[in-house]
Amino acid sequence: MPDVRMASPQGKWILLTTVLGSSMAMLDSTVVNVALPRIGEDLDANLSALQWTVNAYTLALAGLILLGGSLGDRYGRRKIFVIGVVWFAAASLLCGLAPNAGFLIAARTLQGIGGALLTPGSLALIQASFHPDDRAPAVGLWSGFGGIGAAIGPFLGGWLVDGPGWRWVFLLNVPLALLCVPIALRHVPESGDGSKHGRFDVLGASLGALSLALVTYALIEARDGSLVIALTAVAGVAAGVAFVYVEKRRPDPMMPLDIFASRQFTAVNLVTVCVYAALGGFFFLAAIQLQVVSGYSALQAGTALLPTTVLMLLFSARSGALADKIGPRIPLTVGPLVSAAGLLLMLRVGPDASYVADVLPAVFVFGLGLVTLVAPLTATVLASVNVARAGLASGINNAAARAAGLIAVAALPLLAGMSEEAYRSPDAFDSAFGRAMLWCAGTLVVGSAIAFATVRTLPPDCRKPECLHHGSITSPPLEGVRSQSRLAGEGEG
Structure with a gap:
């Protein structure tokens, strides 16, 4: 049985290395969007290249994250986590040195593979190392620090883009890895699943x-x-x-289909797809809109979107507690509608937009909607299957969210009628951005309708810290992805 206590020196080192590792992936997912206009200008890239700059990473991560969790179970979670951190840092270095858009896109793909190796292992190491009495507070601290990292990500990205340059958005991961790896090798105990069997x-x-x-x-x-x-x-x-x-x-x-025999699990994943498709599209386009159309600097654009993550970090726990009392149906119905209202308010953000009068109300309302729905969404996913399959359920939900964001970033410019050079023309981009926000708001309304029609009113009763204390806006919280092949044969609860 794991016996590391959180107050011990080893416990503090374990928390530090897992926070550093997860922060690398989380920071990267929040800072790159802010840098896109400058990347396009510096590398003479068209809109398709900017889409691939985001999607190459997401594609590799979404496609391989379940496999990454299984590799950790089989060969050792610390080993795969360390390999992922080193891989991620090496790919980040290549991104920072990219001479052209094609090279950057290839390096971003490699970065996504590294993310798929380190992301599942970060939380799994905590669950496998700490004494059961300390596991919940340890995960709570890990989630809280991760949320802080997500909150400062856009601000940090904007500062780097306006200061040293966009390449430091990627190069920043190298010193983080140089700090993380030695600590992991020295202080984090190895863990795995000895019962793991079958082929990958x-x-x-x-x-x-x-x-x-x-x-x-x-x-x-x-x-x-x-x-x-x-x-x-x-x-x-x-x-x-x-x-x-x-x-x-x-x-x-890798993804046993019998898990979808739970109608609640299937329904909540459909809601997840709608919500994170809208989020992916919004955050891809909003930072460009603020810089290209409204004339904000990269730092101002990154800071402008900060309230959304801060709201999630501060109030997700209360939202989760409320959902435990009243059930998930109301939060999962109301939350997307509130976020959709926030996106409609973004239609006011145009040339010379005032932050206080135009941008802040939109991102504040949008964030309130996310606060309402994110914790109940994750809790309902974990409560909709047998407790032994929580890791698998969370992994599928996380992959579904990332795939939804991937498709949204690919499809939204097409649906909104953006040309390849639209982001170079403020008028053209502003017009297409308005149409894109209507698509995103409509997708959230569809998600709300699905939740109202299909989600049962039974309370999810999930107080896991990874459900309640979560600041990431790019994907749902990730429970440790454990023992996929062993769990594949277990039935639903």
Whole structure:
């Protein structure tokens, strides 16, 4: 049984290294959007290249995060976590040295692979190391510090872009890794799952990632309108169908389909897709709108979006407690509608927008909606399956959210009628941004309708710290992804 106490020197070192590791991935996901206009200007990149700068990372992370958790179970969580941190830092160095957009996109893909290795291991190391009596407060501290990191991310990104330059958004990860790795090797005990058996679902992971990649490519390049793009879209759908077929027939699938026998789990994942598609699209475009159209500096744009994360960090615990009392249906219905109202307020953010009168009300209302729904969303996911499958359920939910953001970043500029050079023209981008916000708000309304129609009113009764203290706006909290093949055969509760 794990026996490290949180107050011990070793416990403090474990917390430090896991916070450093998770902060690398969390900071990267929040600071890159702020840097996009400057990246495009410096590397002479069009809108498609900026979309791929975001999506190459998300694609690798979403496609491989479940596999990354399984690797940690099999070969040791500390080992895979350290490999992930080193990989992530090396890829970050390549991003920071990128001479052109194509090189940057390739390096971002490598960065996503590193993220898939380190992200599941960060929380899993805490769960596997600390004494049961200290596990909940340790996870609470880990989540709180991670939330603080997410909160300062846009501010830090803007400061780096306006100061040393956008390349330091990536280069910052290198010193963090140099601090994190020695601490992990010296102070974090190794852990794994000795009962892990069966083969890795490499075929399933490959088909899932291939499907996402082909569909994303088709959406981003759809302006071309060529036969090749159409065939790519068809091939992406076919790969998705093959993924489902393989997962249904394999004895040890990466994503056992029987977990979707829980109607509550299926419904909440549909809500997740709607919510995080809207979030992904909004945060991709909002930082560009503020800089290109409203004339904000990168630092001002990053700071402008800060209230959303601060609200989540301060009030998620109260939202989760309220959901425990009244059930998840009302928060998951009302929250998306409030966030949709915030996105409609963003229609007022145009040339020379006032922060106090135009931007702050929009991001504040948007953040209130997220506060209302994020903790109940995660709690309901974990409560909708057998407790032994919580890691698997959380991993699927996290991957679904990232995939939804991936597709949104690919599809939204197309749906809003943005040209390849739109972000170079304030008038053109402003017009398309308004249409994009309508699409995002509509997606949130659909999510609200799904929640109202399908989510049961039973309270989720989940007070896990990773549910309640969460500041990330790019993905749901991640429970340790444990023992996928062993859990695949267990039934629902």
